[in-house]
Each structure stands twice: as structure tokens, then as C-alpha cells.
Amino acid sequence: TTTLGFIYQGGVVLAVDSRATGGQYIGSQSVRKVVEINDLLLGTLAGGAADCTYWYRVLTSECRLYELRNKKKISLAAATKIMNNIIYSYKNSGLSMGMILAGGDMKQVSLYYLDSDGTRTTGKVFSVGSGSLFAYGVLDSGYRWDLTDEEAHELGRRSIYHATYRDAYSGEKVEMNEKIIIYQPYEAEQILLAENASCLAVKTYLKMLGR
Numbered sequence: 001t002t003t004l005g006f007i008y009q010g011g012v013v014l015a016v017d018s019r020a021t022g023g024q025y026i027g028s029q030s031v032r033k034v035v036e037i038n039d040l041l042l043g044t045l046a047g048g049a050a051d052c053t054y055w056y057r058v059l060t061s062e063c064r065l066y067e068l069r070n071k072k073k074i075s076l077a078a079a080t081k082i083m084n085n086i087i088y089s090y091k092n093s094g095l096s097m098g099m100i101l102a103g104g105d106m107k108q109v110s111l112y113y114l115d116s117d118g119t120r121t122t123g124k125v126f127s128v129g130s131g132s133l134f135a136y137g138v139l140d141s142g143y144r145w146d147l148t149d150e151e152a153h154e155l156g157r158r159s160i161y162h163a164t165y166r167d168a169y170s171g172e173k174v175e176m177n178e179k180i181i182i183y184q185p186y187e188a189e190q191i192l193l194a195e196n197a198s199c200l201a202v203k204t205y206l207k208m209l210g211r
């Protein structure tokens with residue numbers, strides 16, 4: 001696997017490959033490694049396939065339970081702390097996971113790195129997985145905070161592509177997150193009214209404003 005995430009002036013980019021391997025055997029060419037926890041929290045998965053998919057589902061239900069109990073969205077810091085505490089309770093028991101979690105409130109985005117050693121750290125740029133060193137080669141040479149949306153999208157795509165070229169355990173597709181659209185309240189109202197948009201972020205934003 002090769003996964004990456006970075007934040008920049010325009011928001012957040014997550015990019016991944018789609019291969020699953022068992023030794024030299026390719027178990028899947030179409031794994032979805034960019035995952036959605038809710039409409040404002042996204043993540044990427046690397047490591048043991050069963051570990052990642054199982055604990056991602058547990059985290060998703062924990063976040064939903066938080067919302068129901070507290071009547072508000074969970075923060076990225078709290079969601080990553082829940083995941084980190086669970087992972088830490090299994091330390092040295094053979095878990096293999098490396099996750100990048102991104103999102104936050106509608107004003108600014110942040111990025112966390114979590115792994116099965118118990119590391120939980122925040123930052124601007126992360127790459128995780130067997131192909132991460134190849135991805136860093138492209139990512140670090142192209143990353144700037146003031147990238148445009150197009151440059152950021154291209155940097156994510158190119159970094160994963162070059163990693164899949166050299167890393168035998170990464171391959172097939174490059175998948176990326178959809179841009180989380182942030183509108184000012186007035187625009188959001190107009191878009192929902194005018195086009196009956198199904199954009200989750202717009203609906204979330206209006207809900208947060210109590211509309």
C-alpha cells in the first residue's frame with residue numbers, strides 16, 4: 001500500500017493506491033483505502049487489511065454514538081483519540097495499522113497520523129505504507145502550503161503513481177478524496193434552494209448554522 005495526505009491553503013488531499021497483497025499474491029486490485037467516517041471526517045488505511053477495515057468500522061460507529069449522545073459533531077482530535085486508545089490497548093498483540101485521518105470543523109482542516117505502535121501525531125504532510133518512501137520522494141519535492149487546488153490534486157496523484165511504479169505491494173488505481181466544499185452561509189442557502197444540491201458539506205454547514 002501507498003497512502004498519503006496533506007493539508008494546504010485550499011483544504012485537504014488524500015490519495016491512495018488500491019492493491020491488497022498476500023506475499024507475492026495480489027489479493028485485490030480494487031480496495032477502497034480512502035474511507036469516510038462522516039461527511040467532515042475522512043481517512044486512509046494501510047497495514048493489515050482485516051485490522052484496518054474492522055477498526056475503521058468501529059471508529060465510525062463510535063463517532064456516530066458520540067453525535068447521538070452529545071448532539072454535535074465529534075472533533076478530529078477526539079475521534080483520533082478514541083482510535084488511538086483502542087489501538088494502544090492492543091499494543092504488542094500483532095495489530096498492523098497505519099491511518100491518516102483528516103477533517104475538522106468548517107473553518108479549518110487538520111491531519112493526524114495513527115499507527116499500531118500507538119503513535120498519534122498531527123502534521124501537514126504524511127505518507128504511510130510500503131510505498132511511502134517512494135511517495136515522499138515526489139511529495140516532499142512538490143509540496144507547498146500555497147498550492148492551488150489543481151496543483152494539489154496533481155501532486156497527490158503523481159506521488160501515488162510513482163510509488164505504485166516502484167513498490168511491488170502498491171498498484172492499480174490511484175484514488176483520491178472528493179474536495180470538501182465550504183460555502184459561505186448565503187451561497188449554501190442559494191445552492192440548496194436553487195439546485196437542490198445533495199452536497200453533504202453544504203447540508204452539514206447549514207445544519208451547523210441551525211437552518
Ligand SMILES: C#CCCCC(=O)N[C@@H](Cc1ccccc1)C(=O)N[C@@H](CC(C)C)B(O)O
Nearest residue numbers: 001020021022027031045046047048049052096
Ligand atoms: C491477499 C490477501 C488478503 C489481504 C492480506 C493483507 O492484509 N494484506 C495487507 C498486507 C499485509 C499486512 C500485514 C500482514 C500481512 C499482509 C495489505 O495488502 N495491506 C494493504 C492495505 C489494506 C487496507 C488492503 B497495504 O498496506 O499494502
